[in-house]
Ligand SMILES: Nc1ncnc2c1ncn2[C@@H]1O[C@H](COP(=O)(O)OP(=O)(O)OP(=O)(O)O)[C@@H](O)[C@H]1O
């Protein structure tokens with residue numbers, strides 16, 4: 001037993017203390033969090049715009065057709081672009097998207113972190129857009145009619161009345177998307193970014209001992225996800241309480 | 245001016261399912277300033293459709309609607325401007341749950357009428373006091389009873405200073421003991437000369453308040469006239485059998 005403990009301590013020292021290898025882990029964690037956070041920010045921005053365009057188009061299709069003209073053409077085109085975006089993003093693996101972004105679209109840039117943020121942002125935008133759209137659809141139609149009957153136009157009704165309520169509905173799902181995204185960024189190492197996963201792998205490559213660094217990385221992900229899940233549960237309970 | 249035409253509806257048709265359902269089948273009517281028009285009729289007769297066409301929440305298939313002489317179905321007409329002058333009250337209140345009672349009432353005046361916050365709030369408080377709810381101004385709608393919600397919904401519409409108020413079964417979702425408090429507010433409005441179009445199953449209200457009762461059936465206006473005429477001297481068999489059921 002004692003021997004085993006000593007061995008474990010030596011392993012720990014080799015993997016994390018020697019050559020200050022723990023710094024790799026800290027740097028990796030930092031990058032993982034930066035990518036996740038800013039990607040979600042971009043995702044939310046894209047999500048709001050896309051869900052607005054799509055639900056505007058769906059709700060006003062007849063109106064546009066009746067009035068015809070430029071408005072209808074523009075909305076049809078925008079809606080078409082959104083649909084293409086959603087289809088492509090959700091129909092291809094995120095690793096492939098990342099590789100294309102890094103080696104094709106931004107081939108001249110060596111700022112991997114930036115490319116990763118943009119790539120994961122664009123990726124999560126597609127999922128967030130659908131979260132928002134279902135959120136918008138879940139709001140009682142009467143809310144919309146009440147807004148319109150006061151004289152608000154479609155966009156004003158969305159901004160003042162529907163979207164604030166939508167955010168409350170989707171907040172838990174949005175937090176969940178954050179958790180999903182956090183884990184998804186673990187493929188960032190494919191384009192040479194030192195995220196948390198890559199950091200563990202780097203240490204493994206240098207010390208030739210796989211157990212310690214990889215388990216450590218897994219534990220860190222697990223703890224973060226557990227904390228976020230706990231916060232999410234509290235949030236859900238709060239929201240449910242304020243409902244009625 | 246009282247007596248001048250405020251709303252005019254010409255040959256209005258609203259079809260659903262490619263014409264299989266004729267919710268409105270050639271309806272024409274005129275609503276004058278100061279009138280309290282009560283629309284009655286069996287379920288599915290097109291009452292709500294008629295009311296909701298008046299402010300174009302429902303787009304008619306055919307026909308014309310003139311508000312203050314302006315054809316609001318015209319492509320060039322800005323319906324949002326006209327809707328500011330047409331208050332609407334719904335069966336299910338449709339208060340904004342994420343805003344306090346006061347903010348529900350001031351949102352329109354501040355954002356659309358460009359009123360100052362102070363002015364809008366002072367105005368809203370005055371109206372709230374009139375319906376006896378000034379102490380609930382800072383509550384959220386979920387804290388109110390059904391009757392209180394509907395009274396707030398009415399004054400929210402009044403905050404926009406409308407020229408006509410449209411009511412779609414405003415008491416149908418209420419517990420019986422709360423119906424009176426809402427009807428009282430509506431009666432007072434009518435007494436003050438507000439132009440109103442009310443869809444309701446409350447025949448007592450119709451008899452007491454209506455300047456004109458409109459009986460609809462199968463998407464058409466079958467009969468209309470003073471409450472005494474419609475209730476006391478029904479001509480069509482449909483109206484007779486309808487009255488036999490509801491009175
Ligand atoms: N969105 C819709 N799609 C298809 N049919 C509809 C739609 N809305 C209304 N209808 C039909 O139009 C007719 C008139 O409906 P409307 O709601 O105006 O009746 P109503 O007189 O208000 O009835 P109630 O007293 O039940 O409220 C009904 O046959 C109804 O089924």
Ligand SMILES: [Mg+2]
Nearest residue numbers: 291292293413
């Ligand atoms: Mg109805």
